[in-house]
Amino acid sequence: MKIFFTVFLxxxxxxGCVNYDYPSQVIVGEKMIKFAGESLxxxxxxxxxxxxxxxxxxxxxxIHKSQFDIDRWLIGLDQTNTQxxxxxxxxxxxxxxxxxxxxxxxxxxxxxxxxxxxxVITVYKDGERVQRYTGNLKPKNAxxxxxxxxxxxxxxxxxxxxxxxxxALREKL
Numbered sequence: 001m002k003i004f005f006t007v008f009l010x011x012x013x014x015x016g017c018v019n020y021d022y023p024s025q026v027i028v029g030e031k032m033i034k035f036a037g038e039s040l041x042x043x044x045x046x047x048x049x050x051x052x053x054x055x056x057x058x059x060x061x062x063i064h065k066s067q068f069d070i071d072r073w074l075i076g077l078d079q080t081n082t083q084x085x086x087x088x089x090x091x092x093x094x095x096x097x098x099x100x101x102x103x104x105x106x107x108x109x110x111x112x113x114x115x116x117x118x119x120v121i122t123v124y125k126d127g128e129r130v131q132r133y134t135g136n137l138k139p140k141n142a143x144x145x146x147x148x149x150x151x152x153x154x155x156x157x158x159x160x161x162x163x164x165x166x167x168a169l170r171e172k173l
Contacts, residue, residue: 024135
């Protein structure tokens, strides 16, 4: 029994050390993949079904340092008075984060005003699938994905915020 526990613990810890780098699989003009998450307000959310009927901007972040890039996008959108529904999608892959998802979500709630919890959808179970889809190279960069009313990707960008990138996104709107 002791050997089994040791092997299990070792394999569990090593799983957290494994890192997979995926290039983006997003194709503009095609439907985005389906995945599930839960808003910080506690609402289960199926994407893109939850956004059917309107253009929606999704800002994916894979590590804590992605928040800096996401914040720059949010400030830029606000400063240019860009009218689009925007959702932040923290996406974490792996068994370990799933086990502690409540603690991670509670930590995020501490730094986010309650009135915008509905706009933050955390993804754990489908985290690896989402990262395979949008790519996770340069994980500090947000993945900026705009879908139309039918859930088709009409814009994708993953190279970090710039005014030019913001203007290109605004042209798609």
